[in-house]
Amino acid sequence: MVDRYWITFFVLLSCLVGVLDASAGDADPLYRACVGQCKKTGCVGETCFPHCKFSSDGASLDGPWYMQEPLYLQWKQWDCLSDCRYNCMLNREKEMASLGHGPVKYHGKWPFKRLYGFQEPVSVALSALNLVMHFHGWLSFFILMYYKLPLGLDKKRYYAFTSLWHIYGLLSMNAWFWSAVFHSRDVDLTEKLDYSSAIALLGYSLILAILRSFNVRIEAARVMVSAPLLAFITTHILYLNNYQMDYGWNMKVCLVMAVSQLLIWAIWAGVTHHPSRWKLWVVVVGGGLAMLLEIYDFPPYQGFVDAHALWHATTIPLTYIWWSFIKDDAEFSTAKLLKKMK
Template sequence: MGIRLVVALLSCLVGVLIEASAGDSHPRYQVCVEQCKETGCVKDKLAVDGPWYVQEPLYLQWDCQSNCRYHCMLKTENEREVLGTGPVKYHGKWPFKRVLGIQEPVSVAFSLLNLAMQFHGWLSFFILLYHKLPLRPQTRKPYYEYAGLWLMYGFLAMNSWVWSAVFHSRDVDLTEKLDYSSAVALLGYSLILAILRTFNVRDEAARVMVAAPLIAFVTTHILYLNLFKLDYGLNMIVCVAMGIAQLLLWVVWAGVTRHPSKWKLWAVVLATSLAMLLEIYDFPPYKGYVDAHALWHATTIPITYLWWSFIKDDAKFRTTDSVKKVK
């Protein structure tokens, strides 16, 4: 299942929310954006030897439209604050303040911390497999039958967090597609892994039979999103279906297995469910930086640690059982 799985699922759902909002629908904001694009002037930012948005340092530069939207949003929000009204969304997003050109700096920071936690989990799992647990005498490979599958899961999870950080840094068409594609790839692979582990599929031919159709489906869906149409509604249905399927597999398996660390699996499920309340209780960013989504990213850090702890316990449990059978 994995905490990044749920993050990936929520990433799939974000797109359906990005539509006309109260902020960008306001005539004052629309006039400001049009004036900015024509004259390069927003309030006190006057054009001197060219528009202001080409005079900023290179690492801060966005395209003209994005910069105009950003500064007009700040101007509109300042006016709303004077009038005593609260923040509203613009183009489906809350009004965030940039730091060094980064669109959502706190979400980026927590995404990178999650990336670090995934790497720590993956590395400690690798060390456990090849340096702490016994290896098969003939092949020097782990006894744990799912070692390679979990190592690949770690790569996909880290890849997904990388593009999450990039997407929160700068929301453009390319970064959006990369974030969506990595999320879908992780969801699809996690579903395959959930089926193989919960049903204890160890035969290579059987694994191929399970994985092949799902890989074909996920690949086709990713190509459709990138090359034909970024269909938010279709993507939501696909992600929800894959997410719920594997969630149910892990929950049912935790209920029937005698695994000694199944309590960690239950803890991950419970903690994730509670953390998701932050996504439901959506509030504007405090001081323009910290919103519910950023805090939710923060909660995933300790949950990721617990998830990798369960994976390592599973490796120990299965290895001990396999060594006993060999003896």
């Protein structure tokens, strides 16, 4: 499950990018002073925010409708504090650039520039493209299974893993949808939805890797294999969402699931001599090389394109190859079974 491989990395990247609160930028006294002043006045230099209005006791007021942000910004929850932090960050970065210093992180994130209210516009666009690629791959698989490959006498498909790949496609599209939302606006809710969706996809991918590589076709056996893993994945997601967002523990869980399924697929491809194993290996190797972008975490170019965004870009062609492998596997398995039946 190569796609699972890059989504594996999508999860790893989510696992590794926990939002920290003690970066070099937000520890800067000048930045802190700027934010503190902005919280009192609602202004950063000559830039003031109409929605940053305060009562006599210092409480924030929404103000009349014409003083508030437009709806397309309101749904992203850009409040007074987030605008203060954003503009203080931009001003501080300009000052540091004039002194010859490079960008630093603020609250665990590089200084990205907003575009039409989107926090990381390039990552949002690339996440959306990944979603589209998954939809295209899943749709082409659907057409192959229901309109091109033959059916048995009982009207059932010869490829026993059809329904499992359908679920995989839906989980993949869901994961990339919430990735786009999370990069659009990083708040507590979008972070939890992004993490949960990615972990669910990674865990299901591990289950699917086991079922396909060991050719588990009996439903009872599938339940016995899947139940313990599903229980663990569900418990892990509930733990992160309702008890503690433990980034370190989450990273360990993601790494174990990722490495396990990659080893399973790599060994299976070599042992079975699958005719399309080269596609699987391309995705595995390509995904591994793409992970170097996560290791070499450089600041965003011109405030838009960082290493993480480039990682998203590499998953687009890998997704196409992965779904191509899935379709090849369906055709190969169907032809092999029909040959045995003759």
